[in-house]
Structure formats: C-alpha cells, structure tokens
Amino acid sequence: MVKNITIFTTNTCAYCVMVKKWLGAKGFAYEEVNLDTNPERQKEAFELSGALSVPVTVITKEDDSKEIVVGYNLAKLAPAVG
Amino acid sequence: MADKEIHDVIMVGAGPCALTAAIYTTREDIDTVLFEKGVIGGLAAVTDWIDNYPGFVDGISGLDLSDALYKQAERFGAEIRLGEVTEIIDEGSMKKLVTTDGDIYAKSVLVATGSDYKKLGIAGEKEYYARGVHYCATCDGAFYRDKRIVVVGGGNSAVQEAMFLTKFATHIDLLVRGDSMRASEILQHELEKHKEKITVHLNTTTDEIVGENNVVTKVVGTDTTSGQKIEIETDGVFVFIGLLPNTQFLASSKIELDEIGMVKTDSNLQTSMPGVFAAGDVRAGATMQIASAAGEGATAALMIRKYLEDHERGVIAPPSPATMSAT
Numbered sequence: 288m289v290k291n292i293t294i295f296t297t298n299t300c301a302y303c304v305m306v307k308k309w310l311g312a313k314g315f316a317y318e319e320v321n322l323d324t325n326p327e328r329q330k331e332a333f334e335l336s337g338a339l340s341v342p343v344t345v346i347t348k349e350d351d352s353k354e355i356v357v358g359y360n361l362a363k364l365a366p367a368v369g
Numbered sequence: 370m371a372d373k374e375i376h377d378v379i380m381v382g383a384g385p386c387a388l389t390a391a392i393y394t395t396r397e398d399i400d401t402v403l404f405e406k407g408v409i410g411g412l413a414a415v416t417d418w419i420d421n422y423p424g425f426v427d428g429i430s431g432l433d434l435s436d437a438l439y440k441q442a443e444r445f446g447a448e449i450r451l452g453e454v455t456e457i458i459d460e461g462s463m464k465k466l467v468t469t470d471g472d473i474y475a476k477s478v479l480v481a482t483g484s485d486y487k488k489l490g491i492a493g494e495k496e497y498y499a500r501g502v503h504y505c506a507t508c509d510g511a512f513y514r515d516k517r518i519v520v521v522g523g524g525n526s527a528v529q530e531a532m533f534l535t536k537f538a539t540h541i542d543l544l545v546r547g548d549s550m551r552a553s554e555i556l557q558h559e560l561e562k563h564k565e566k567i568t569v570h571l572n573t574t575t576d577e578i579v580g581e582n583n584v585v586t587k588v589v590g591t592d593t594t595s596g597q598k599i600e601i602e603t604d605g606v607f608v609f610i611g612l613l614p615n616t617q618f619l620a621s622s623k624i625e626l627d628e629i630g631m632v633k634t635d636s637n638l639q640t641s642m643p644g645v646f647a648a649g650d651v652r653a654g655a656t657m658q659i660a661s662a663a664g665e666g667a668t669a670a671l672m673i674r675k676y677l678e679d680h681e682r683g684v685i686a687p688p689s690p691a692t693m694s695a696t
Contacts, residue, residue, distance in 0.1 A: 299507035301414035301432055305407075309451050322511050329512060338499040339512040339605065357499060359408065361451065361469075 288349045289368050292317040295332040295343040302359040303342040309361065310344075315368060317344075376400050378673055379466055379475040381454045382615075384411025385659050386649030387481035388438040388447075389666030390673070395445035397674055402475075403442075404468060406453035410435020411483045412612075412650075413659050415505050416526075417533040420555075422659050431507070434659075457622045459642050462680065476680055477673050480619070480632055480640065480647040481666065484612035484657070489521065493578030493585075494608075501585030502578060503607045506530035513537045516604035519544060519588045521575045527609035528552040528560050531567055534607065541567045542601050544575050544590060546610075573599065578606055614651045627653045635689040637672045638665065643688060644680070646673055 292310065294317050296303035310317055322329050322341060336343040336357050344356040346367045354367040378394055380387040383405035394401045408414045416431035425434075443449070456467040457478060466473045486504045488494060494502050503509040510533060518538040520531040523545035529552075531543050548571055550557055560567060570590075576598075577589040588601045614631045625633045625641035631654075632647035634640050640647050648665035650657050655665070 297508065297511045299417060299430070299432060299510075300505075301408045301410060301435065302505070302508055304414075304432065304436075305409065305451070308409075312451070326511070326514065333512070339501065340499040340503065340505075340509045341511070342508075361406070361453075 289315065290347045290349050290351070292347070292368070293320060293345040294318070295320045295322055295328070295336075295341050295345075297321065297341050298323045300341050305359040306342045306344055306364070309359075309364065310368070313368065373472075373474050375463070375474040375476070376402050377475070377677055378402075378477045378479060379404065379454075379464075379473060380479040380481055381457075381466075381618075382411065382479075382481040382483055382649075382651075383409045383439070383449050384481060384483045384649060384662065385413050385435070385438055386483070386662035386666040386669075387479060388435075388442045389663040390479055390481065390648065390670040391442040391447035391666075392438075392445055393667050393670030394673060395442065395447045397670075399674060399677065401447050402473070403447060403449045404452055404454050404466075405449060406451075406469075408435075409439050409449065412485070415507050417507050417529065419659060422663075438663075453618075455618050457619065457624065457642070457645060459623060459645075462644070464642075464644055476644065477676055478645040479666075479669050479673060480616075480624075480645065480651060481649045481662075481669070482615035482618075483650040483662070484614045486526075486609060487611045487613050489575060489608055489610065491575060491577055493580065497578055497580055497585050497606075500583060501580060501605050503605060504609070506533050506607055509605075509607075510534050510537050513605050515539055517541075517602060519575075519601055519603040519606045520609065521606065522609035522611070523547060523549075523571075524551040524609065524611065525553055525556055528556045530607060530609055532559060532563055535563055535566045538566070542588075542603065543567055543569045544573045544588070544601075545569060545571050546574055546593075548572050570599075570601075575606075612650065612657060616651060631655070637689070638669045639672065639676070639688040641688055644676060646676075 338357045346354045377400040380403040414435035420428040452469040458465040648669040649662035
C-alpha cells in the first residue's frame with residue numbers, strides 16, 4: 288500500500304505533467320517539489336534517484352520502504368503504486 | 370465472453386497530428402480513442418518554445434500548445450488513454466490492436482506516433498544516460514545551473530535547445546559534424562546573439578563521452594578538417610542529432626515501411642493495410658514540422674471519414690499502389 292508520493296518536477300518538463308496526469312487519473316494524491324522554485328532540493332532529488340533528470344517520483348510504502356521511478360515510465364510506475 | 374471493444378477509429382499517438390485529427394473526427398461524431406505511451410503532445414511538448422506555429426504572434430511554449438490541443442480534442446469527446454499499442458493486426462474490415470490494456474478493435478486506425486531523438490551510439494552515451502547525457506533540455510536543463518554543457522547537433526532542435534540551456538549553463542559548446550549549420554536562418558541569427566555563451570565547433574565529430582566517479586567530465590571528438598583529436602571539458606551532454614520514426618511496433622505487421630522505417634502511404638494517407646492511415650512525422654516524406662503534422666492530421670481525419678462512409682456502404686477501396694511513395 289502506498290503511504291505517500293512525492294514528485295520532483297520542473298516548470299518546463301512535459302514528462303512531469305504526464306506523471307501527474309497519470310497519478311491523478313489513478314486517484315493518487317502526491318506532493319510536488321518544483322526544482323525551479325526550490326533549487327536547493329536538487330541535491331535531494333539526485334541523491335534519491337542517482338539521475339540528473341526529472342520527473343523523479345518517490346513512492347513511500349506503508350512500511351516506509353521507498354520506490355524511486357525516474358522519468359515517465361509506466362512499466363515501472365504502475366507496479367510501484369500497485 | 371465479454372463483447373469486443375470496437376471503435377470507429379483508434380489513433381496511435383497523441384501529438385499535434387493525432388490531436389488535430391481527433392478534433393476533426395470527434396466533431397463529425399466519429400467515435401475516437403487515442404493511445405499515447407509517452408507524452409501527450411509528443412516532441413512538441415518537450416520543445417521549449419515554438420515560434421513558427423501559425424496563429425501565435427509571439428510564439429508559444431511547446432507544453433502550452435500541447436495542452437491546448439489536448440483540451441480542444443477532449444472538448445469534442447476524444448478519449449485519450451495512457452497506454453501502448455504493440456501490434457496492429459488486419460482482420461479485414463476490422464483491425465485488432467494489441468495494447469497494454471488488452472485487445473481493442475477499430476474500423477480504422479491512424480498511425481501518428483511521430484519520431485524520437487536519435488542516439489549517437491558512442492562510448493559513454495548509455496553509461497551516463499540521465500547522469501550527464503540527456504535528450505530533453507526542458508526536462509533536465511535545470512540540473513546544470515552554473516555548469517558547462519556540450520550540445521551535439523547543428524539542426525533546429527540543437528540550436529533552439531542550446532539557446533534554452535543558456536538560462537542555466539555558464540558556457541555551451543555546440544558540436545556540429547558538418548561544415549555548416551542545418552538550422553534555419555532565423556535560428557542562426559538568434560544564435561549569434563548568444564555567442565558569448567555558446568561556442569560553435571563546425572567540422573567536429575563527437576566520438577566519446579568520458580567521466581570519472583559516475584560523473585561526465587569531458588567529450589572527446591575529432592576536428593575533421595585537421596584530423597586532430599579534441600577534448601572538451603563539460604558537466605553534461607545534450608544530444609539533438611535528428612529524428613527516428615516510432616515504428617518499431619509495426620515490425621510484425623504487414624504495413625509497408627521505407628528503408629529508414631517511416632510509414633509509406635498513398636496520396637490519401639492510407640498505408641498498405643487498408644483502413645490504416647499514417648500522418649505526421651512518422652509518414653515517409655514528412656517535413657517534420659508541427660504545422661505540417663497538424664495539417665496532415667486534418668487531412669487524415671477527412672480521409673478516415675470517407676473510408677468509414679465507404680465502409681458503411683460496403684465499398685472498400687484498397688490503397689493505391691500507383692501513388693504509394695515516400696513523398
């Protein structure tokens with residue numbers, strides 16, 4: 288079970304829009320961290336994902352384990368929230 | 370056993386071409402479903418700024434244009450599903466589409482899957498993907514604040530995205546394989562305005578991306594006029610060297626492709642599989658322009674409407690081999 292979801296995004300990232308759209312369509316709430324308005328959190332996004340890229344979706348489960356999905360990747364997102 | 374899910378038309382892709390086609394078909398009450406495996410708006414959506422789409426005096430961001438097309442298509446009743454079509458099977462008057470949502474049937478199909486950026490195919494490219502090698506400036510540029518960037522390519526996308534990246538980077542080296550830029554004159558003039566931040570290297574191949582401790586540190590290339598190896602220190606590499614059609618999913622179908630994998634159509638935009646049409650960047654002979662893709666989407670919608678009318682009357686015209694070509 289999903290406890291919470293955080294998405295790291297930027298203003299111009301179309302893939303970020305898609306992740307938000309997909310999660311919204313599936314009925315998931317999420318917190319968005321916009322790295323254009325919060326550049327100090329870039330390091331956090333990189334440390335979590337190992338990628339210099341957005342979107343980074345952090346799915347925290349009930350047992351506090353985390354799954355990290357980089358990009359708009361339904362093959363990874365769907366099982367991660369399922 | 371559940372009834373088959375059948376639609377008048379299924380559009381594969383949801384870029385400017387398919388969204389325009391959907392605006393036209395839904396306004397004709399043609400039951401229309403679009404499948405998009407990537408981004409709604411396609412490559413247009415990941416383009417920073419679009420200055421040559423008619424009707425926008427000051428230009429429009431790719432994301433805003435895509436969103437407007439999406440909302441317009443939805444307003445008339447187009448249904449957009451976030452999923453993937455993996456195969457199109459000809460069952461005569463009906464086409465079976467194998468999708469990630471299961472099998473779906475359609476009386477007609479529009480293939481409008483567009484194209485994607487080519488890869489360089491050099492050492493270090495895969496290894497540093499998303500950790501120093503990128504294909505989307507609007508997504509990943511923000512990670513390069515106050516850093517040095519190499520942009521590879523000499524066409525419109527490379528120049529436009531290099532200029533976008535000046536928002537973040539301290540300096541950009543633009544590596545162009547040929548002896549001149551392929552970008553439009555207006556973009557080359559714009560590029561001149563950024564010459565303090567962007568250095569253009571003509572006649573320069575990009576041979577290897579090198580890093581240390583999981584971080585990109587330099588690009589190794591060749592000055593093709595002298596044959597000398599060159600090394601350019603950088604924190605990241607953005608690649609825009611042209612486009613490849615998204616037609617891998619058609620490999621097992623009987624739809625005819627040209628030598629680079631683009632879909633051949635007749636003058637009615639019908640492919641070699643009757644009832645399956647193709648338009649936009651994926652079509653052989655496409656001009657790779659957003660305005661052209663939208664125009665072809667409108668044309669395809671009208672051809673599909675005629676096909677469906679003939680279909681209802683039991684008159685099915687096969688694709689015309691005489692006009693089947695790459696232009």
